[in-house]
Amino acid sequence: MPSWYLLTGRSHLQMVLFSRNTHHNLGTLLSEKGPLTGDRDVDFGGLSAHCGGMRLLHTSDWHIGKSLHGRSRYDEFQLFLEWLLGTLQEQKIDVLLVAGDLFDTGTPSNRAQRLYYSFLSRVNLTGCSQVVCVGGNHDSPSFLDAPAQILQGANIRVIGGARPEVAQEVLLLKNHAGIPLCVLIATPYIRERDLSPIRPGESMGDRERKHQEQIRQRYAEATEIAQALIARHGGDLPLIATGHLFLEQGMASQSERPLYVGNVGALSPDLFPPAIDYVALGHLHAPQAHSPRIQYSGSPLPLSFGEAKNRNRVLLYDSDTDGVTPLLVPRFKALQRLSFNTPHDLETLVKALDSTTPLFLEVTYTGSAPVDLIPLVETALSAHPLATVLSYINQQRSHHIDRGLHSTDELDLLDTPLKVFDRCLEERSVPPEEHKELRDLFTLLLQRYHEVDWKAW
Numbered sequence: 001m002p003s004w005y006l007l008t009g010r011s012h013l014q015m016v017l018f019s020r021n022t023h024h025n026l027g028t029l030l031s032e033k034g035p036l037t038g039d040r041d042v043d044f045g046g047l048s049a050h051c052g053g054m055r056l057l058h059t060s061d062w063h064i065g066k067s068l069h070g071r072s073r074y075d076e077f078q079l080f081l082e083w084l085l086g087t088l089q090e091q092k093i094d095v096l097l098v099a100g101d102l103f104d105t106g107t108p109s110n111r112a113q114r115l116y117y118s119f120l121s122r123v124n125l126t127g128c129s130q131v132v133c134v135g136g137n138h139d140s141p142s143f144l145d146a147p148a149q150i151l152q153g154a155n156i157r158v159i160g161g162a163r164p165e166v167a168q169e170v171l172l173l174k175n176h177a178g179i180p181l182c183v184l185i186a187t188p189y190i191r192e193r194d195l196s197p198i199r200p201g202e203s204m205g206d207r208e209r210k211h212q213e214q215i216r217q218r219y220a221e222a223t224e225i226a227q228a229l230i231a232r233h234g235g236d237l238p239l240i241a242t243g244h245l246f247l248e249q250g251m252a253s254q255s256e257r258p259l260y261v262g263n264v265g266a267l268s269p270d271l272f273p274p275a276i277d278y279v280a281l282g283h284l285h286a287p288q289a290h291s292p293r294i295q296y297s298g299s300p301l302p303l304s305f306g307e308a309k310n311r312n313r314v315l316l317y318d319s320d321t322d323g324v325t326p327l328l329v330p331r332f333k334a335l336q337r338l339s340f341n342t343p344h345d346l347e348t349l350v351k352a353l354d355s356t357t358p359l360f361l362e363v364t365y366t367g368s369a370p371v372d373l374i375p376l377v378e379t380a381l382s383a384h385p386l387a388t389v390l391s392y393i394n395q396q397r398s399h400h401i402d403r404g405l406h407s408t409d410e411l412d413l414l415d416t417p418l419k420v421f422d423r424c425l426e427e428r429s430v431p432p433e434e435h436k437e438l439r440d441l442f443t444l445l446l447q448r449y450h451e452v453d454w455k456a457w
């Protein structure tokens with residue numbers, strides 16, 4: 001059953017006959033060209049419609065497939081994606097941008113992939129015209145890019161890794177009727193090897209400065225190409241950019257993998273030319289803005305207990321007002337830290353818990369008297385069937401026990417490769433003055449290891 005729809009862009013107004021089921025444009029009936037400023041209501045022969053600018057939804061760092069202390073969270077990822085589909089429809093979003101780290105690893109599980117593709121297959125039904133996903137430092141560029149051609153047919157653009165030519169990352173996005181919505185500089189996470197080979201004798205500092213300068217040149221070049229494209233389309237399309245990177249003064253959480261050794265190579269926000277109207281960033285998991293124009297959406301779910309108090313959100317950019325509105329993501333499962341000194345404290349804390357919603361807990365005992373931690377906590381929580389303890393930390397014994405491992409081995413404390421490396425330095429009596437350099441080198445090796453696109457060939 002065809003329907004009338006009024007389709008608008010910044011410089012066009014068009015009335016088309018549109019198939020409600022297939023979204024196919026069946027023919028243009030009326031067209032008006034020329035700059036339209038601000039919102040206005042238009043009346044075409046008794047059929048009126050609201051004419052506004054482009055509405056873009058920015059999200060990042062989904063990390064589909066990531067678990068928490070061995071506990072999978074597929075139900076929460078699914079609920080988030082369902083919520084996002086509803087939000088795209090309710091908020092009349094034209095463009096969805098995902099600024100990297102769609103998956104937690106370069107080889108996501110089949111279940112994680114099913115969630116992703118099931119989501120993408122339903123975006124078109126929400127009225128959203130364009131989806132653009134760029135790769136993050138956790139994503140495998142070749143894995144994301146593999147289905148790019150087939151997805152492009154469904155108005156889903158994927159840029160998994162840096163393209164050889166910057167121009168290939170500059171996209172003109174159009175709505176279902178073919179009217180331009182915006183120009184997007186779709187920049188994924190840029191690896192050092194994407195830009196230049198390492199030369200013998202270069203220090204880490206030299207390499208970092210070179211990498212930063214090359215990223216700056218890339219955005220400058222992309223902006224020039226984008227501005228020329230905008231000029232060819234009437235001159236007033238919004239210019240949007242993405243990035244998956246660490247900006248100076250950014251606030252890291254516990255769940256990001258460092259991009260640079262000690263994050264000393266953080267980038268300056270002035271690398272984004274002022275011609276860009278909005279910069280949609282990914283990488284940092286806590287919601288934060290450098291300025292209204294340059295923002296991190298943050299991850300939609302808290303990915304570690306340290307992020308339990310974050311107000312996770314997605315961001316809505318409206319090109320008409322040039323304003324950004326946060327849309328809070330519902331908390332599908334609460335994460336909470338309980339820290340207690342005496343069994344009495346524990347009882348008080350447990351009484352204050354909400355027993356009506358599902359809850360993941362991290363429990364820390366800070367007292368000095370010996371206690372049998374797990375039975376103590378299990379008894380205290382017996383009236384809270386919806387609460388699940390994922391991690392016990394007994395500071396008195398300096399033991400960290402992950403439930404399910406059934407181990408009190410001290411190695412459980414060493415939950416990152418760097419902590420294991422530190423222990424090696426200690427045990428091999430390496431002089432302390434050598435620690436920093438060795439740790440930096442080890443971190444660099446780890447980063448290199450994570451950045452290998454293992455299944456690219």
Ligand SMILES: [Mn+2]
Pocket residue numbers: 061063100101136138256283284285
């Ligand atoms: Mn991330």
